[in-house]
Amino acid sequence: MFVLFFSFASFAISQELTLNEILKNYYQAGNFDKLKEVNSIIMTGKIVQQDLMPVKIVRVRPDKYLMEFDVADLTAYQAYDGHTGWMTAPWTGNAAPQIMPAERMNDLKNRADMDGVLVNWKEKGHLLELIGRDSVNGIVVYKIKVTRKDGGIEYNFIDDNGFMLLKRVSYRMAAGKELLVENLYRDYRKVEGIPFAFTVETNNAGRVNEIQFESVELNKPVDLKIFVMPEKTR
């Protein structure tokens, strides 16, 4: 009986956390004070779909992003240099760099935000709303709705115990249609005291893949030219 009462009491207490309290715990768990001191992150690993192909993601503050990945053993890029987003899609038969379609540019800009939408959200112009409790693979989470400055809506699901991001639901436009994208974050490991999800599963409108990161490097020198759209294929 005591156990039952304690459980209810505990639930009641944790349920009373406000959005700001949840975020405070989230910032602390993610060691965002330390992350602020990080200027560059290089994550390398494999994309597991039917094939197993290499992937490398490079971020440099404040807003530079490059993803180099292989599809069918052809190397492709998606990048944002702070002004221009670009991509290559060699599997189409055209390996030339091209400007990222406008409908996908916001997604690229958001990926360039090293801290994520929940950090400094007011300064970034986003709106946050605590929706309530939910569950991700049996783990109780807080569901936070984010209305981004660009008008996009996404939902972030924060573990109510460890306060790590476990899931993100967002929407992207493709060929005039809005598609749901679900990211699941697992296998958190600390690199220099900062936790990173070493496994990210993505369900992109029914197409599922998983990135298994093998290494995360912080503050390595990065040549900023890699983010700039080249004239020819690399």
Place this chain on the structure above:
Amino acid sequence: MGYPQEVLQWRGADRTGFYHESNLLKSWPEAGPLLLWEFDSLGNGYGSPVITNSTIYVNGEIDTISYLFALDRSGKFLWKAPIGKEWTLNYPGSRNTPTIVNDLIYVTTGLGTVACLEAKTGKKRWSVDMVTDFHAPLNRFGFSESLVVSGNNVFCSPGNADTNVVALDRFTGKIVWICKGLGQMTSYCSPVLIRLPEREILVTFSKSALLGIDTRDGKLLWSHKQDSEGDVHINTPLFENGFIYYITGDGNGSVKLKLSADGKEITEVWRNAACDNTMGCFIKLDDYIYTASYGRRYWYSEDANTGKITDSVKFDKGVTIYADGMLYCYNEKGQLGLFKPNGPQMEEVSSFKISRGTKAHYAHPVINQGILYVRHGRSLLAYDVKKK
């Protein structure tokens, strides 16, 4: 102790993945066996090397052209000879392993060139273009067959409805016979030959069936249908003691067929859809089959009498070859594992990561005269696996 075998074709003498070697290491240091040399300018490709007592031959694509490379046994470049345009639409690079018969070498490109070159110089004797000469339809991943030779004939699979499998005079490239098969596209398979007292049978896959073709006249003797829409049946079948074994990751899974004594009929013995593999082939050793699962990314032991899986080892998925009592398992993460096959079980002994080379880890390793050859994209790596 001698090394009687040269490696003159895909997966060794009988295309079984068995390399008849002895006195090899039974475990490796943590960093792997000693790397003797690396040749890192092969161009793109997934084919394996073939090896004579003096020369190593392997294909590679550079700037859309497929070349046959010749190296000496210390990895020194000797020459390279152009074959034709290579496939670059996806998985860019050469796909096949050369076949050597005496002083001639037979090669293909992903875009359908079949060529015969002189082994000494790389000079082209003849070539045919399966697309223009035999109206071969281009498939999804490029022509990937490692050619098989019997007597005066070399066989290729254009995969057209009227020119499904073709026998060419290996000295002239002239057509000997054409088999319509089932009129289906090719399915990337490197065939195997079954030699019976009455006849010789070429066994290969087309889009949705295993085919048995009499090599004398190109007559289709039998076929075995795949109960799926898949069209990728790459693995070379195996014939042993009256039975045909095959594994596909895009069809029936693993299958055992009984072949009649005259070679005219097949009867299905068992099949196991769970034990699948797309392009890493398999090893049959006594009563067990060892292969990697395409769907689950585990290596399996499978009972060859019943088709039942008897063991699974988590090691992603990839290629299996065998030498001197050990399985060599090369997975798509680039790990090369040494496994001991213990009947129904397999035990991991050592593994190391292939950290040199480029692109995907798909090429089948080769072992010859105590050296383990691993092709990883532009690099050919030679490891010393001899026991000291």
